[in-house]
Amino acid sequence: MLKKAFKFLGWTLFGIFTFLFLYTSLLLIASKITVNSDVVEVNEKDGIPIYILSNGVHTDIVVPIVTEVKDWRNEIQFSHTQAKDTLATFVAFGWGDKGFYLHTPEWSDLKASTALKAVFGVSSSAMHTTFFKPLKEGENCKRILVSKENYQKLVAYISESFNNPTNPEWIQGYSYGVKDAFYEAKGSYSLFYTCNTWANCALKAADQKASLWTVYDKGIFCHYQ
Numbered sequence: 001m002l003k004k005a006f007k008f009l010g011w012t013l014f015g016i017f018t019f020l021f022l023y024t025s026l027l028l029i030a031s032k033i034t035v036n037s038d039v040v041e042v043n044e045k046d047g048i049p050i051y052i053l054s055n056g057v058h059t060d061i062v063v064p065i066v067t068e069v070k071d072w073r074n075e076i077q078f079s080h081t082q083a084k085d086t087l088a089t090f091v092a093f094g095w096g097d098k099g100f101y102l103h104t105p106e107w108s109d110l111k112a113s114t115a116l117k118a119v120f121g122v123s124s125s126a127m128h129t130t131f132f133k134p135l136k137e138g139e140n141c142k143r144i145l146v147s148k149e150n151y152q153k154l155v156a157y158i159s160e161s162f163n164n165p166t167n168p169e170w171i172q173g174y175s176y177g178v179k180d181a182f183y184e185a186k187g188s189y190s191l192f193y194t195c196n197t198w199a200n201c202a203l204k205a206a207d208q209k210a211s212l213w214t215v216y217d218k219g220i221f222c223h224y225q
Contacts, residue, residue, distance in 0.1 A: 023191070031219030033212035035204060040147075047145030050154065050206075052199065052224065053092060054140040054217040059199040060092035060128075061158065062135060069148055070155045075168050076129050082178040088131035093158050095198035097189035098126040101182060102174050125187050126171060127162055130180040140217075142224040150206045157205035161185055161198070196220060 048069065051062035065072050065088060072091050078084050137143050146154065162168040163184035171182040187193070194215040203210040209223045 027213075027215060027219070030213040031211045031216070032222065034209055034223050035212055036207050036209050039207065039209055042145045042147050044145065046147065048148060048151045050144050050146055050151070051090070051092075051135050051137075052142050052144070052203070052220060053135065054221065056140065057217060058094060058096065059196045059217045059220055060094040060130070061154070061199055061202045062090050062092040062132065063151075063154070063158075065089055065091050065131075067151070069151050075159075075162075075166075076181070076183075077170075078131065080170050080181040081131060082175060083131075085131060085179060088133055088179065090132040090135060092128075092130040092132060093161075093202075094128040094130075094195060095125060095161055095185055095187070096128065096195040098124045098185075100189070101126045101128055102171070123188060125185040125189060127168070127183045127185040128176075128180060129183065130177075132179075140221070142221065144208060144224075146206055146208060150208070154202060154206035157202050161187070191215070 048064065048067055050064075053060045053062050063070075063072070065076075076091055078086050078088070135141055135143075159165040163186055169184040171184060174182050187198075189195070192215070196217050196219065197213070197215055199217075200210045200214050200220050203220070211219045211223065214220060
């Protein structure tokens with residue numbers, strides 16, 4: 001029995017290490033492959049500025065609150081934040097695991113049950129929105145000019161990520177600060193589809209440079225160096 005137990009443990013560990021090796025290899029290769037590498041440059045006059053913004057782990061897509069294409073104030077309301085700052089000009093969208101978002105404000109708050117549900121894609125998701133005034137470009141903040149046509153595609157992608165695209169359901173009582181709010185979203189977080197995968201797919205939807213596939217922020221930013 002002991003021999004069988006060690007044999008089972010050995011094959012289990014071999015399977016885990018093999019999976020991790022293949023997963024990491026696929027991630028490193030796919031993240032470096034650029035899609036939409038032939039993006040046509042848009043001039044300042046005709047383009048709409050968007051940003052990719054990372055906190056070092058998680059990537060947000062940041063867009064103007066109001067353009068002729070979309071007025072986000074109809075869905076993402078200032079009154080849903082503590083600050084209620086109507087002078088903000090940009091709003092960031094970040095999709096992610098609902099349990100992690102709402103119950104893990106700090107890494108020290110992470111519970112094993114929350115992590116396992118997120119890894120195996122069995123939990124629900126949420127959209128985190130944050131209002132900003134003009135952003136400053138840097139290592140973790142890149143500005144992109146997109147055409148009105150491509151911005152419309154991005155708007156559609158973001159809107160369809162909400163549980164209710166036309167009237168997002170506000171999750172009351174949760175925020176990280178005074179200028180953000182959470183909303184119910186579609187889909188489930190997993191090892192193969194993370195917050196950064198969602199942001200990467202947003203860029204793909206807008207016909208902008210992106211990774212073939214990635215789960216981490218550097219897989220996005222390496223295409224904007």
